[in-house]
Amino acid sequence: MNEGPYEVPPDAVALGERVNLRLPNEMDRDAFCRLVLASGEHLRRWVLDPAALDDPNGTRWFDSILGANATGRSQKLLVHRIRDRELLGTMNVNEIVRGAFQSASLGYWIGAAHARRGYMSDALAAVLRYVFEAERLHRVEANIQPGNEASIALVRAAGFRQEGYSPRYLKVTGAWRDHERWALTVEDWRDGDAQARHGP
Ligand SMILES: CC(C)(COP(=O)(O)OP(=O)(O)OC[C@H]1O[C@@H](n2cnc3c(N)ncnc32)[C@H](O)[C@@H]1OP(=O)(O)O)[C@@H](O)C(=O)NCCC(=O)NCCS
Numbered sequence: 474m475n476e477g478p479y480e481v482p483p484d485a486v487a488l489g490e491r492v493n494l495r496l497p498n499e500m501d502r503d504a505f506c507r508l509v510l511a512s513g514e515h516l517r518r519w520v521l522d523p524a525a526l527d528d529p530n531g532t533r534w535f536d537s538i539l540g541a542n543a544t545g546r547s548q549k550l551l552v553h554r555i556r557d558r559e560l561l562g563t564m565n566v567n568e569i570v571r572g573a574f575q576s577a578s579l580g581y582w583i584g585a586a587h588a589r590r591g592y593m594s595d596a597l598a599a600v601l602r603y604v605f606e607a608e609r610l611h612r613v614e615a616n617i618q619p620g621n622e623a624s625i626a627l628v629r630a631a632g633f634r635q636e637g638y639s640p641r642y643l644k645v646t647g648a649w650r651d652h653e654r655w656a657l658t659v660e661d662w663r664d665g666d667a668q669a670r671h672g673p
Contacts, residue, residue, distance in 0.1 A: 482558075486550065487603035489595035494550040494564055494603070497538055501551060504560040505538075506531045508584040515585035517646060519621050538563075545569075552583070552596045561587045564596045566604060566613075575611035577604060581624075588623070597631050605659045614656040616642055625653070632665035633657045 485493040497505070509516070509531030528534050541547040549565040562583035569577045579600070583593050604610045615633065617624045633655040641649035 482553070482555070486548075486607075487599040488555075489599035491555060492552050492561065492592055492596050492599065493555050494552055494596060494599055496542060496548065497535070497551045499539075501560065502532070502535050505535045505551070508560055508562070509534060512582075512585040515588065516582055519618060519624065519645065520582055541567075550600070552581075552592065554587075554592070560584075561592050562596070564593075564600050566600065566608075569608075569610070575609065577610055577613050579613050579615045581627075593627055594630060597627060601631065601657070601662055605662055610659070612656055612658045614654055616652040616654055618645070618650050619653055625655070628655045628657075631657065632661055634661070 482493050482495065484495045486496065487494040510529065513529065538549045542549055546569055547565065547567045548569070549563060549567070552561045552564050553559065554561055563581060565580040567578045567580055579597075581593060581596070601613070604613055614636070615624070615628050616639065617628070634657070635653055636656045637654045639652050639654055642652040642654075643650055
């Protein structure tokens with residue numbers, strides 16, 4: 474669904490049909506904290522960031538995002554709706570490794586009020602174009618708890634394949650949780666893109 478045309482934000486690093494992705498700055502702090510506060514239960518079960526757990530309004534979480542981006546090893550991006558510039562969620566390109574690996578790990582969440590409207594599918598398509606074309610990565614992965622149906626549906630629809638299963642892979646909300654490892658290489662992404670355009 475295209476809601477455009479809209480003015481393209483000058484600082485966007487990636488553009489979807491209805492959302493844009495950009496790096497956060499201090500001016501985003503209030504909107505970020507409001508979104509976290511309004512989304513507590515929706516995020517609590519699945520979101521990794523330990524700072525969030527005893528940080529109900531997300532202030533320290535926001536600090537950790539700015540800190541991680543400053544290292545250059547992550548690009549934690551904010552997802553805004555283009556139509557009205559509303560902050561919807563985040564799309565994080567984590568653990569960027571260059572050299573022979575050219576890989577990164579994706580993490581994402583959307584505010585409770587905005588879920589199930591296709592925004593994250595749009596954001597994921599946009600970030601994939603960004604990492605594969607602009608950043609020239611070769612592979613991205615997403616580690617997802619087996620019961621997280623929304624997240625699995627999201628990456629599956631984008632062409633990720635399940636590569637493996639990692640017992641007690643990440644500490645989420647205080648315990649080591651099993652995760653499925655889903656990944657997409659640039660070759661599979663290009664093939665999927667070509668199929669979407671021309672049919673199988
Ligand atoms: C996972 C998440 C980011 C998806 O965002 P979203 O904007 O709701 O996703 P979309 O509306 O683009 O939907 C993507 C797919 O997931 C499916 N989906 C969305 N919510 C779902 C749910 N609660 N249960 C089952 N499927 C769901 C949609 O039907 C769609 O599938 P389709 O393309 O086959 O139709 C969101 O649910 C979220 O923030 N969850 C909490 C945080 C989280 O789990 N982060 C990921 C950790 S690995």
